[in-house]
Amino acid sequence: MFGIHDLALFVVSGLLLNMMPGPDTLLIMARSATQGWRAGCAAALGIGAGTMVHVTAAAVGLSALLSTSAMAFNAVKWVGAAYIAYVGIGMLRAKLKPEAEAGVRPAGSDPSLAATSYRRIFAQGFLSNVLNPKVALFFLAFVPQFISADSSSKALAFLILGCIFNFNSMLWCNGLAVFAAFASARLKVKPLVALWLNRITGGLFLALGARLALSEQH
Known part of the structure; x- marks a missing residue:
C-alpha cells in the first residue's frame, strides 16, 4: 500500500534504533528519576512532537535542504548544540530543596530537587529533538x-512510515519514563544521589552538545 514494503522489518528496526541511548533517553530517564514518571512522559511527548516536525519536514522536502546546504545545516547544528548545552548547564546548576538539604524527607510524592514545570520539560524534549539536524538526516x-x-x-508513504516510527518511539519512551521512575522509587534514591544523577546527566548533555557542534554534514 502506497508503495511501502518490508513494514515488519521497518517496525523492528525502528524499535531497535529507539532503544539506542542518546540525548532523548538521557533526558527522559533524568526527569523520571528526579521528578517522577509524569515528568519523564512530558519529556517523551515533547520528543515525539519534535520527531513529527522532522517527519513532516522530510515528507515535504524541507529536510533535503539540510542535506544539500552546508549553511542551513550549520545554522541548525549550532543552534541545536547551544540549546543542548543550555539544558545541560541547567541540570548542572540543579539544587536540593531546603527541606532535603536539612535531611527532611519530602511528604507525599514531592521531589527533593527543585521541580521543573511539565511545560518546560515538554519544551526541552521538543527543542532538543527538533534542533538536532542529525535527526532530520536520519x-x-x-x-x-x-x-x-x-x-x-x-x-x-513517508508520512505514514514516520507516524508508525513515532508511535513505536512513544511506546518505548513512555515505557522508559515509567520504568525509570519505578526503579528510582524502588531503590529509594536519596536526594543527594538524585542531585548528582541530574548533574551527571547535565555533563553528558554538555558533551553531546559539543559532539553535535563538531559534527560534519554527510
Missing part, C-alpha cells in the same frame, strides 16, 4: 529504504 536516509521507487505517493 529520516531522509532511513525511511526511503522502505518506499518503492515507483510509489505513486512517496510523500504520503
